[in-house]
Amino acid sequence: xxxxxxxxxxxxxxxxxxxxxxxxxxxxxxxxxxxxxxxxxxxxxxxxxxxxxxxxxxxxxxxxxxxxxxxxxxxxxxxxxxxxxxxxxxxxxxxxxxxxxxxxxxxxxxxxxxxxxxxxxxxxxxxxxxxxxxxxxxxxxxxxxxxxxxxxxxxxxxxxxxxxxxxxxxxxxxxxxxxxxxxxxxxxxxxxxxxxxxxxxxxxxxxxxxxxxxxxxx
Amino acid sequence: xxxxxxxxxxxxxxxxxxxxxxxxxxxxxxxxxxxxxxxxxxxxxxxxxxxxxxxxxxxxxxxxxxxxxxxxxxxxxxxxxxxxxxxxxxxxxxxxxxxxxxxxxxxxxxxxxxxxxxxxxxxxxxxxxxxxxxxxxxxxxxxxxxxxxxxxxxxxxxxxxxxxxxxxxxxxxxxxxxxxxxxxxxxxxxxxxxxxxxxxxxxxxxxxxxxxxxxxxxxxxxxxxxxxxxxxxxxxxxxxxxxxxxxxxxxxxxxxxxxxxxxxxxxxxxxxxxxxxxxxxxxxxxxxx
Numbered sequence: 001x002x003x004x005x006x007x008x009x010x011x012x013x014x015x016x017x018x019x020x021x022x023x024x025x026x027x028x029x030x031x032x033x034x035x036x037x038x039x040x041x042x043x044x045x046x047x048x049x050x051x052x053x054x055x056x057x058x059x060x061x062x063x064x065x066x067x068x069x070x071x072x073x074x075x076x077x078x079x080x081x082x083x084x085x086x087x088x089x090x091x092x093x094x095x096x097x098x099x100x101x102x103x104x105x106x107x108x109x110x111x112x113x114x115x116x117x118x119x120x121x122x123x124x125x126x127x128x129x130x131x132x133x134x135x136x137x138x139x140x141x142x143x144x145x146x147x148x149x150x151x152x153x154x155x156x157x158x159x160x161x162x163x164x165x166x167x168x169x170x171x172x173x174x175x176x177x178x179x180x181x182x183x184x185x186x187x188x189x190x191x192x193x194x195x196x197x198x199x200x201x202x203x204x205x206x207x208x209x210x211x212x213x214x215x216x217x218x
Numbered sequence: 219x220x221x222x223x224x225x226x227x228x229x230x231x232x233x234x235x236x237x238x239x240x241x242x243x244x245x246x247x248x249x250x251x252x253x254x255x256x257x258x259x260x261x262x263x264x265x266x267x268x269x270x271x272x273x274x275x276x277x278x279x280x281x282x283x284x285x286x287x288x289x290x291x292x293x294x295x296x297x298x299x300x301x302x303x304x305x306x307x308x309x310x311x312x313x314x315x316x317x318x319x320x321x322x323x324x325x326x327x328x329x330x331x332x333x334x335x336x337x338x339x340x341x342x343x344x345x346x347x348x349x350x351x352x353x354x355x356x357x358x359x360x361x362x363x364x365x366x367x368x369x370x371x372x373x374x375x376x377x378x379x380x381x382x383x384x385x386x387x388x389x390x391x392x393x394x395x396x397x398x399x400x401x402x403x404x405x406x407x408x409x410x411x412x413x414x415x416x417x418x419x420x421x422x423x424x425x426x427x428x429x430x431x432x433x434x435x436x437x438x439x440x441x442x443x444x445x446x447x448x449x450x451x452x453x454x455x456x457x458x459x460x461x462x463x464x465x466x467x468x469x470x471x472x473x474x475x476x477x478x479x480x481x482x483x484x485x486x487x488x489x490x491x492x493x494x495x496x497x498x499x500x501x502x503x504x505x506x507x
Contacts, residue, residue, distance in 0.1 A: 052421075072426065080423035090418050094231060106220065107424040151422070 001159060001190040002026040002049060007058035009044055009213075017056070018044040020213040026192065026206075028158075031185040033201055034194040036210035042194035043087070045210065046161045049192070050084055051075050063158055080108060083152030083189075085162040089144050091136040097123065097147050098132040104155045122154045125180060142173045149177055153184055160184055162193040166200060174200065221428075225435035232411065236440060239404040243397060243444035244451070247489060250393045251452050251482050257386040258479055264379030273356065273367040275337040279307075281361040286335055289359065293339060298352050301340040307331045334363060346376075394493055401497025404440065405433055409501070430502050437498025438491050445490020449483040456480070 002025070009019040019041045026032055034042050047053045048060050051067050060067040065078050083104075091100050098119055105115045123129045126146040136144055145165065152160060162181070166174035178200055185191050193200070201207065209217035229236045275293075277286060286304055294302045305313070310333035315322040325332070344352065356365055409416065419429050459478035466475050 050421075076420075076423045076425045076428075078423075079421065082423075084421065086421075090414075090421065092415050092418055095415075103419065104422045107419060107422050107428060155422075 001028045001030070001063060002192065003059075003061040004045075004048075005059045005061075007048065007055045007060055009041075009048060009053060010056045011044075011053075016213075018213050019048070019055075022058070022213070022215050024208060024215060026190055028190055029185060029188045030206060031182070031191045032193070032206040032208060034192060034208045034210065035196070035198075038196075039212075040210040041213040042210055043163055044213075046084070046163055046192070046194055049159070050082055050161060051078050076107075080155065081158045083155060083157035083160045085145075085148045085152045085160075085165045087163040087167065089136075089148040091144060091147055091151075093135065093137055096133050096135060097128060097139070100136060100147055101150045101154050104151055108155060119150075119154060122150045125153075125183075126150045127176065142169045145169055146173075146177065149180060153180070156187075157189060160189050160191045162191070162195075164195055164197075165193060166195065166197055171199070221431035222435050225432040225439060228408070228412070228432060228436060229439065232408070235404075235407070235411075236436075236443075239400070239407075240440050240443040241447065243400055243404075243440065243490065243494065244447035246393055246397045246400060247444055247448035247486050247493075248451060250390060250397070250489060251448060251486050253386055253390040253393055254482055254485065255476070255479060257383065257390065259475055260379060260382040260386060262476070263473060264375060264382070271341055271343065273339045273341060273353075273365065275339065275356065275359060275362055276364040276366070277335045277337065278361045278363050279331065279334050281335065283335075285361065286337070289361065290337055293337060293359075296355075298341050298344060298348075299339055300342050303338040303340075305336045305338055307333045307335055310336065394489075397489075397493040398497035398500060401437055401441065401494040402501035405437055405498045405501035408433060408436065433502055434495070434498055437494050437501075441491035441494025442487075443490070444494065445487040448490065449487040452478075452486055453483050 004022055004024050007019055007022045008017050010017045022041075022045070034045060036042055044053070048055060048067065049062060051062070051070060054060075054068050062078060063081050065074075067078070070078060092103070095103075101119045101122055102115050105118060110118075120129065120132065123132055126149055128143060128146055128150065131139060131143060131147075136147060139147065145167075149162075149165065152162070160181070165181070166177055169177060174197070181191055181193065207217065208215060277289070281289075283306070286306075290302045290304045293299050308330055311325060311330060314333070315325050341352070353365065353367065356362070416429055456478045459476075462477045463475065466473075466477075
């Protein structure tokens, strides 16, 4: 589902490579963690998989699509298969929680009659039904995190990418988010989580460790 | 329909900006209306000035009277000619001396054949190009020595009207461009205001068309709104236009200036969206790149 072959990546204007000769492979339904110190290249790797960046060298193949060859017109169709939880959530400030989650299904062209129950069901799963009409700026960090998670999962993506998904949560909330992630994994979603938090690891998941842009452990 | 709903939602979120920009566009459309009105006035005025309905063909003195009559009969059959009057030298002198006492005094003692025989043609109204061809055709008339249709005045009026038309057209084009620039700028501002929303839409898999459509609707609606405002203000102007026309008529009695033309109302209504939409395309093309 996710294949990287000898991938190197350098940000424009930077002399240092953010990722160096990285090769990894994730099967459908696999759940993996990406760890490493700040600046190790975790977010850069997620951005490559998400199609936000293109590799300087090597190949990134996601669900059969070579990211390097995707045009601006075809990139949205790749992204519809990927749910992404951003570190800064990227919620729309003027829109309700419901609208923030529904936007994914609107983009997919789903009807209003399909969207409403689907979004409400997703909000129920993340425990935010009562906040459906609230604006994100009125929510706590943990609640915003859960809205971002609901948005990433509502379209039933083939791949879920999470950048520090429990960074703003207490232990109980982090546990709830992880339960949601595991539920998605059971449904067959391939999941890659970039995190600093060692308590999230239960020992059974696959773990990638990045240091200075290199994959040092798999 | 979903894009239209999103556009309406965006407009309701930014009502003040929408109305302000719509009114600026409406003001520009009003200017366009006045430029068009100026163009109409120039056209009507110069059309009447340029209208020639009389041409005089002065003939060679050696041409026999029979030949003159034959020529008159021939010209009478031309489709452009309404009437032909043969004016012999004696009749010409008679008519000239009847003009004034000075004219009579001026002619005293001069031979009766001082004026050449002439054919006075009354012609039908025709387009400028047809008139030029007609004059060229008349130029080959046998025995013709001179053709008079007030060419000096005709050419001067032609030059002035041409200049006025160019000025009004250039002004109209500049205003149209201005309207498109305002629409493009408005959409750019809207894009900037909603950059975060666009970013999120792009990140969750929205196609460029999905992102652009609400903005296009917004541009179209704003154009329609401004067109409506401009047409309504123009229609209201019809109430005071006659007073203005009367005042102008006291200063310029020979130049009937129209301050209102009902045809401009639907034109302005259509010009709003037709000019705002290309401007919106322009604004979107540059920013979403």
